[in-house]
Amino acid sequence: MYLASDLRKGLKFEIDGDPYVIVGFEFKKPGKGQSLYKCKLKNMITGVLFERTYRSGEKFKRADLEEQEMEYLYSDKDNCYFMNTSNYEQHPLTKDQLGDAIDLLKDNTICIVLLHNGLPIGITLPNFVNLEVVQSEPWAKGDTATGSTKPAVLETGLEIQVPPFIDQGQMVKIDTRTREYVERVNE
Incomplete structure (x- = not known):
């Protein structure tokens, strides 16, 4: 069991049989009375968000x-x-x-x-995945502006920005947290 004092962002607990995660948290200590814990909760099954305020001393069941x-x-x-x-x-x-x-x-x-x-x-997901570029515009020789990118479609259908030297058929490493190009993968 968790106590209200254990509440913090990222904590997972159960309400009425469903798992919830705290995605926003605010602690308030009024001059008189009990401490208040204002939580923004997300249902981990349905994705529904709502806010609820708890008082110190309340108990919560640990999510299975x-x-x-x-x-x-x-x-x-x-x-x-x-x-x-x-x-x-x-x-x-x-x-x-x-x-x-x-x-x-x-x-x-x-x-x-x-x-x-x-x-x-x-x-x-793992932090990085290697995916093949299935569609990309050809590189125009001499187009070497620093930081220039072009759109590319990956084998999963995801469209990202890649450097101009990446061609169709090449493998690229993608950061799954940011969904951005990391580097070319040589096989």
């Missing part, structure tokens, strides 16, 4: 969350399928649960899947 290393296998119309690398069980996640992460997923990518009561609710 578990992280498992899983491999991305494939997707169909509605779901993406991940395989637990230790017991080979497959778990589907909806494309809504994945959100923007779907633009960086390629077959056989190892991810961390967050489970609540044994059911998958979200993923954490």
Whole structure:
């Protein structure tokens, strides 16, 4: 169990059987009375945001969350399928649960899947992924302005900005946290 004094940004706890994460936090100590903890909460299953204020002394149930290393296998119309690398069980996640992460997923990518009561609710991508450029304008020789970039479409459909020397068919390293080009990958 957590106490109100344990509340802070990033803490995960359970309300009415659903896991929530604190995405915003403010502590207030009025001149008289109990301390107040104003929290902006996000439902980890539905993504709904709301604010709630708690008083010191309140208790919260720890969320039953578990992280498992899983491999991305494939997707169909509605779901993406991940395989637990230790017991080979497959778990589907909806494309809504994945959100923007779907633009960086390629077959056989190892991810961390967050489970609540044994059911998958979200993923954490590796910090970097290597993806192939499938569409890019050719480089105009002599176009060497510092910091110049051009659009490129990756094998997952994501469009990013890359340096002008990156051509179609090359592999590039992408930072999954910023969704930006890091470097060219030589295979």
